[in-house]
Amino acid sequence: MGMKLILLGAPGAGKGTQAEILSTKLGIPTISTGNILRAAIKEGTEIGLQAKSYMDAGKLVPDSVIIGIVAERLSQPDCQNGFILDGVPRTLPQAEALDQHGITFDHVLSIEISDEEIEQRMSGRRVCSKCGAPYHVKAKPPKQEGVCDTCGGALIQRDDDKAETVHHRLEVYHAETEPLKGYYQQKGVLVPVDNQPTIEATTQVIVEALGI
Numbered sequence: 001m002g003m004k005l006i007l008l009g010a011p012g013a014g015k016g017t018q019a020e021i022l023s024t025k026l027g028i029p030t031i032s033t034g035n036i037l038r039a040a041i042k043e044g045t046e047i048g049l050q051a052k053s054y055m056d057a058g059k060l061v062p063d064s065v066i067i068g069i070v071a072e073r074l075s076q077p078d079c080q081n082g083f084i085l086d087g088v089p090r091t092l093p094q095a096e097a098l099d100q101h102g103i104t105f106d107h108v109l110s111i112e113i114s115d116e117e118i119e120q121r122m123s124g125r126r127v128c129s130k131c132g133a134p135y136h137v138k139a140k141p142p143k144q145e146g147v148c149d150t151c152g153g154a155l156i157q158r159d160d161d162k163a164e165t166v167h168h169r170l171e172v173y174h175a176e177t178e179p180l181k182g183y184y185q186q187k188g189v190l191v192p193v194d195n196q197p198t199i200e201a202t203t204q205v206i207v208e209a210l211g212i
Contacts, residue, residue, distance in 0.1 A: 002082035002209070003028065004104065006089070008180060009111035011169045012122040013195065016200060018111070019086040021203050026212065028082040033066060036073045047072060067097040074103060082106075091176050095183055107210060108184040111202070113195035115170050120165045126155040 001028055007015040019030040040048030041055075047068045054061045070088055073079070085105075089095040124137040130153030135142050142148060146155050159165060184190040191209045196202040 002026075002080075003212075004082050004106050005084045005210075006105055006108040007084060007086050007111070007186070008108060008177065008184075010113060010115070010118050010165070010173045012118045013111040013113045014199065015086050015111060016099060017199055017204060018109075018206060021199075022084055022206065025207070026082065026084075028084060030084045030086055031070065031073055031088075033070070033081070033087040035064075036069055037061065040069050040072070045072065046091050049205050063091070063094050063097055067094060067101065070098070071101045071103065089180060092179055092183060095180055105184075105189055107191050108180075108189050109209070110190060110192050111195055112182050112192050117195070118170060119163065119166055122161045123157075123163050125161045128153040128156055129156045130154075 005022070007019050009015045016032070019032075022028075023030040037048075037051055041052045042048070047065060051061045051069065053064050053204075063117055067089070068087060070085070074083060089098055120138075121136075124139070125136040126137065126142075127133065128135070128148035128151060131148060131151045133148055133150050134140070135148075135155055142155060147153075148155060181190055181192075193202065193205050193209055
């Protein structure tokens, strides 16, 4: 069953997790900007090399290049029956550029979650400094505080998950990405999904909203 979807939501809302589940359920690929950027650079495509030149110079990759890479990826055979976009579009100009490329969507899912909950969720994340196993001080604590259950490595907090970084990322999200909700609402494809206490419950709400 083919579906063209976008997943919207604040950083830490669980977009990546839900995208993986939906990808398996629907048999369609998840297109994450980070992954396709790396793939285009590795393959040395013309647009990949353009992106690399910006990144090597420590600059942000411009929208035109990002959307070019996305369009290139969406033209591949495995996307013919549908796809899930995660991490793009991030801004209104990116959404407009996708429209100009003739890329349309059946549904735009927006995971609704409070800033307070995001801050709690992300600031509680820990990873093992040795094996990279993920933990959470409340949701998934290790048996012994600060020590990995699997390999005994020390658990650390990534810079990305520190309170001031999370706060800044949320500010950027509200300023740049949240306006996309209004854009897609006008097109009649926005599907708001209230975040649930568990991953499974959130998936269930999404499945019901999409009628799958």
